[in-house]
Amino acid sequence: MSMFDLGKRGDGGKPATSQEDVxxxxxxxxxxxxxxxxxQATGGRGAAVIGPSIHIEGTLRGGEDLVIEGQISGRVHxxxxxxxxxxxxxxKAEVYAHxxxxxxxxxxxxxxxxxxxxxxxxxxxxxxxxxxxxLEEGARFKGAIEMDSKSVESAMNKAKQxxxxxxxxxxxxxxxxxxxxxxxxxxxxxxxxxxxGGKGGx
Amino acid sequence: xxxxxxxxxxxxxxxxxxxxxxARLLQAxxxxxxxxxxxxxxxxxxxxxxSLDLLSGFRCRYCIGDVLDDLMRLDARQExxxxxxVIDELLPASVFGNADLVLCWQLxxxxxxxxxxxxxxxxxxxxASGGLxxxxxxYSASDMPDPMHPLFxxxxxxxxxxxxxxxxxxxxxxxxxxELQKRLGGLQMxxxxxxxxxxxxxxxRL
Numbered sequence: 001m002s003m004f005d006l007g008k009r010g011d012g013g014k015p016a017t018s019q020e021d022v023x024x025x026x027x028x029x030x031x032x033x034x035x036x037x038x039x040q041a042t043g044g045r046g047a048a049v050i051g052p053s054i055h056i057e058g059t060l061r062g063g064e065d066l067v068i069e070g071q072i073s074g075r076v077h078x079x080x081x082x083x084x085x086x087x088x089x090x091x092k093a094e095v096y097a098h099x100x101x102x103x104x105x106x107x108x109x110x111x112x113x114x115x116x117x118x119x120x121x122x123x124x125x126x127x128x129x130x131x132x133x134x135l136e137e138g139a140r141f142k143g144a145i146e147m148d149s150k151s152v153e154s155a156m157n158k159a160k161q162x163x164x165x166x167x168x169x170x171x172x173x174x175x176x177x178x179x180x181x182x183x184x185x186x187x188x189x190x191x192x193x194x195x196x197g198g199k200g201g202x
Numbered sequence: 203x204x205x206x207x208x209x210x211x212x213x214x215x216x217x218x219x220x221x222x223x224x225a226r227l228l229q230a231x232x233x234x235x236x237x238x239x240x241x242x243x244x245x246x247x248x249x250x251x252x253s254l255d256l257l258s259g260f261r262c263r264y265c266i267g268d269v270l271d272d273l274m275r276l277d278a279r280q281e282x283x284x285x286x287x288v289i290d291e292l293l294p295a296s297v298f299g300n301a302d303l304v305l306c307w308q309l310x311x312x313x314x315x316x317x318x319x320x321x322x323x324x325x326x327x328x329x330a331s332g333g334l335x336x337x338x339x340x341y342s343a344s345d346m347p348d349p350m351h352p353l354f355x356x357x358x359x360x361x362x363x364x365x366x367x368x369x370x371x372x373x374x375x376x377x378x379x380x381e382l383q384k385r386l387g388g389l390q391m392x393x394x395x396x397x398x399x400x401x402x403x404x405x406x407r408l
Contacts, residue, residue, distance in 0.1 A: 118249075134251075134254075135250075139249055140249065142268040144265040144298070145265075145266070146263050147261065147263065148261045
């Protein structure tokens with residue numbers, strides 16, 4: 001039996017294709033202005049935005065959708081929400097989110113509980129773990145994409161557990177303040193950021 | 203496209219460099235992998251949507267080395283130990299190790315001999331026991347695109363050029379099979395198939 005006959009994933013046994021996923025993302029970005037790469041924070045149900053002049057070092061947690069146009073070093077944890085790394089976003093971090101859209105630069109591993117979408121402007125060096133991964137022509141990627149559903153599930157569980165343990169150790173829940181150090185590009189100020197669970201906009 | 207045209211890797215009126223062609227040895231290799239086991243596939247080329255589409259439905263870890271440009275830029279005059287160090291860094295075992303199948307398309311034609319030999323040493327280290335290298339090279343043609351027109355695996359299982367670019371050409375080295383085997387550090391050549399478009403598929407086993 002052919003390897004190509006086995007282990008199909010996706011709904012109804014039909015593997016998700018990158019084109020299908022990209023079309024889905026196109027519809028979603030239309031409905032979510034902040035996810036189009038704008039650095040303007042959106043109110044109401046829009047995503048929070050970390051602007052291009054913001055640099056965060058540490059662990060970023062949250063309970064709402066987030067667009068990153070700035071620089072993050074450390075970890076990003078949005079287990080129930082989508083994360084968009086905008087064209088100006090620069091991450092040196094391990095990322096865990098429900099859905100991850102990448103348009104900028106990432107050096108680190110990405111975990112997507114639902115899917116990861118890599119846009120043509122993306123540059124990624126790291127490993128991808130998600131039930132579905134979509135890639136646009138032109139994207140730069142170096143690393144491994146786990147296609148085995150069992151391995152993905154195992155890796156996702158480990159990432160979840162590690163994150164839960166870290167949250168527990170820090171005495172906070174999903175909405176606890178992030179353990180972050182934030183710097184603006186124009187100053188040396190390093191305030192503690194309330195980046196998780198609340199207003200992450202910058 | 204007629205069957206005969208597909209076998210030749212050409213569309214009606216098309217040129218070889220623009221069309222998909224079937225790589226039967228590759229397909230047979232994948233088909234022969236033991237059913238149900240997770241496999242590690244290392245593609246030395248860049249990320250391509252078609253390859254991801256094809257492989258996304260199956261049990262594998264798909265590793266993308268994206269090292270074509272880096273390898274072709276290497277200074278072949280370096281000491282072997284220096285070349286080894288650079289290539290080790292380009293292809294770390296922590297990410298790309300334990301590979302069951304390595305896709306090594308066109309590189310063998312474009313690398314200078316010292317770099318080719320260093321790559322062979324590295325691939326031997328990255329391959330799992332009994333692992334395979336699938337290579338595609340020019341065989342019949344006396345010249346080839348310069349710069350390289352990368353090939354990728356299409357979603358229908360054919361091999362296709364990633365982009366259609368006009369440009370200059372350079373002489374093809376037209377390696378003899380025994381020479382390639384030697385350059386790759388003595389890997390065993392299991393099979394070689396001459397394709398209808400004049401390219402050659404190789405299968406080397408550790």
